[in-house]
Amino acid sequence: MLYLLPLLLAVLLTVLALRRSDTRRRGLRVAAGLLAAAGLALAALPPSRSRPAAAPGAATAVLLTPGYSSDTLAALLSSLGTGTPVWRFAPTETTAALSADTPVFRNASAIRAxxxxLRRLHVLGRGLPAADVPALAGLELHPHADAPAAGFRQATWDARPTLGEAWVVSGSFAAAQAGPVWLRLRAAGTVRDxxxxxxxxxxxxxxFTPRAAGRAVYALEARSSGRALVREPxxxxxxxxxxxxxxxxAATPSFELRFLKDYxxxxxxxxxxxxxxxxxxxxxxxLNLPNPPALGSLSPALLARFDVVITDAATxxxxxxxxxAALRTAVANGTAGLLLLADAPTLPRQLPGGAAFGLQARPAAAAATAQPLRWPAAPAGATALVPATLRPATNLRPLISSGSGGQLVAAARRLGLGAVVVSTITETFPWQLRGQPAVYGAYWSCxxxxxxxxxPAALSIALLSHWPRPNTPLELRIAGATAGPLTLAGPNGATVAAARRPDARVPEWSSATYWPATAGWHEARVGAARHWFYVYAPGQWRGPEQPRWQLAAAQAATTTPGVAAAAAADAPPTTAGHETxxxxxxxxxxxVGAGLLWLEEKL
Structure with missing residues (x-):
């Protein structure tokens, strides 16, 4: 009955328009009346159409993550069809900041719910957090990554350097536009390199060489044409x-060991x-040795009191x-390491693992000229006399090289749990006489x-993620058979206890999951072990995250296909909907129709 009312209204308006004595604009009056009647009909009784349900086992969806390209989305929808559902992954953004026409997923577990x-999921943008990918195991994940965002692609550094030793941060950077870019390391309030x-x-x-012990947050900066591009902690x-x-x-007194002893x-x-x-x-x-032992013959008891034995070839x-035999056993058991200063034409047969080392004497003229030395984090100006070199071997680990040809002058060999090091540089004390303590310290530190x-520490805590972030699960591994919970404290001082799960393969290991709430320094404690780690803000170090997501997606694609089939079999059937x-x-x-009728009457 309701459907007849708009029709009757249209008939009434048409009759009134035709009965008017003024025949001008009669067609306009009829059209305006029909338009007004049609508008009332659509407002009171809007039409609707059925939306077919997704076919089980063949559903495809598109998931938008930060950094996606609208052109990539348009091209993908044109190939998949405009009816493909599009969702947005936004675990931290507020609802007001999101587009109202795109449904939102707050976590990966809600996608299957x-x-x-769902069978195939096309992910656009920088991708999901690597920790969320296991929740989608069994799905066909198709990453659609555009060009990586400008900034630091990779960066590695020692998170726990030793005071006084050279510290290095290395990686790669990519700018959005071609042109010179300056990268700067800022530490302790000023630019260091x-x-x-x-x-x-x-x-x-x-x-940079740290000058004070404790926690610090340095900064990597990128600038171009005096404009700051990016800054990462x-x-x-x-x-x-x-x-x-x-x-x-030492077989005889020497300036070399005298300076080394004082250093x-x-x-x-x-x-x-x-x-x-x-x-x-x-x-x-x-020196600095209370209750000194008798330095007679080398014995297991004597060698157990020292970490490193430094000697010359004659001794x-x-x-x-x-x-x-005692020296070889101490090295193999990891009790002490051996450092030999090869100051003779040949190596002694008593050298543990000496078969791997081979000396090559240099001509007298070449040996009398100082050669530049190279090793990781070597300061500028490291030159010394090189009387001999070492033959490269597959079981030797190069430590220091010299000359333009990279001839080996110091190398190490693993022997059991310990190591044997041989160096052909026999005079390093001139660095101290020339006022080069940094070169001297870096050389002997190497x-x-x-x-x-x-x-190995009896009890230690290690992070299994290089880039922890707020509201993202963080796995920690505890090494050591110690009872007690794992306690974690955030920047605000609030502490939480995390349950430890024993490792099925290594009895001394256990793991725990922690959800940090805020960025900044966090402390993990269990027993006597303490470990500080830094949680990065959501917008920091996004460059290294994209390869981790792509690797996690590739690993998820190789999981058992039965996981997705079982999830779909247990899921309730989808039903058709209606669009009004x-x-x-x-x-x-x-x-519009009423306005035309009013305007026509006034003309």
Whole structure:
């Protein structure tokens, strides 16, 4: 019955328009009346059409993530069809900031709940967090990444450097437009190092030597034409150096070991020095070493009190069979490392693992000329006399090279749990005489670090994510058989306890999941172990996140296809819906028709 009212209204308006004595604009009056009647009909009884349900097992959807391209979306919808559902992934944005015409997913777990028949998901933009990808295991994920956003693509650095040692941050940068870009490392309130990328894109390497222990947040800046492009935080926790226990064995007095002894003692290392004076007569000296042992023959008990043994070729060649066996066992067991100063034409046969090392003597004229030395984080001006070089070998780890040809002058070899280091540089004390303490310290830090045996902590905490973010699950691994919960404290001081899950393969390991709420420094504690880590704000370090998402999506695509089939089988069937014509179209048509009737009567 309601459908007859608009028809009767249209008939009435048409009759009134035709009965008027004025025959001018009669057609306009009839058309305006019909338009007004049609508008009222659409407003009161808007038409609707059925929306077919998604076919189970063949549903396809599009998910928009930050940084997507509208052109990519238009091209994808033209190939998939305009009826393909489009959703937006926005876990942190407010509702007011989002487009009202696109439904929103706040987390990846809700995708299957709202789209139970989903089989293929096309993801546009920078992608999902890698931690959310396992929730979509079994789906066909199709990333559609546009060109990576301008900024730092990759960056690596030591998050726990040692005080006084050179620290390096390296990676790659890409600018939006071609042109020179300056990259700067800002630490302790000022610029410490910089690098220029002529084309705006390329690799970089910046270094700085921390001067104070504790936590700090450095910054990587990119500038072009005096304009700041991007600024990213670089958090580190500078560790106070742990003093080593060093045993120096010299066949004769030398300036080399004298300067080395004073340098190590100045860094609070425990030093024991045994110097041969004549046959059967030796001199001993102890620095920072309470209750010093007797420096007679090398024994397992004596070697257990030191971390590194530094000796020359003549002293090593004079060792007896029992001393050689004790030294080899100490290195293999990880009790002590060995550093040999190769000051003889040949290497002693008593050298543990000596078959891997081979000396090559240099001509006298070449050996009398100082050569530049190169090693990671080597300061400028590192030159020294090179009397011999080492032959490269597959089981040797290069440490220091010299000359333009990169000839090997110091290398290390793993022997059991320990390491043996051989260096052909026999005179480094001139660096101290020339006022180059930075070169001297960096050189011996490189050698001692390679010879030092590993000291695994009885209890430690490690992060399994390089870029933790707020409201994203963070996995932590606890190494060590210690009972008790894992306690975490955020920047505001609030603490939470996380349950630990034992590892099925390594009994000494356990893991826990933590959801940080805010960015900044967080502390994890379990037993006597403490570990500080930094949580990045949502907009920081987005460049390295995109490769992690693509890798996670590729791994999810290789999971068992039965996971998606089982999820679809357990899901309730989808039902058809209805789409109703907007009522404002009817109101607009009625106003236009009524307005024309009023205007025509006034003319």
């Amino acid at each position: 709202k789209l139970p028949g 910089s690098a220029r990328l002529p084309g705006g894109t390329g690799a970089f390497r910046l270094s 670089v958090p580190i926790e500078v560790q106070a150096p742990e003093p080593l226990r060093v045993l120096l064995l 190590l003692a100045g860094r609070q290392y425990a030093v024991a020095l045994r110097t041969g004076l004549s046959r059967g007569l030796t001199q001993t000296e102890f 090593l060649a004079s060792l007896g069979g029992s001393e050689t 050698l001692l670090g390679a010879a030092r045996p590993p000291r 014509w907007p009522r404002w179209w009817g109101y607009a048509l009625f106003l």
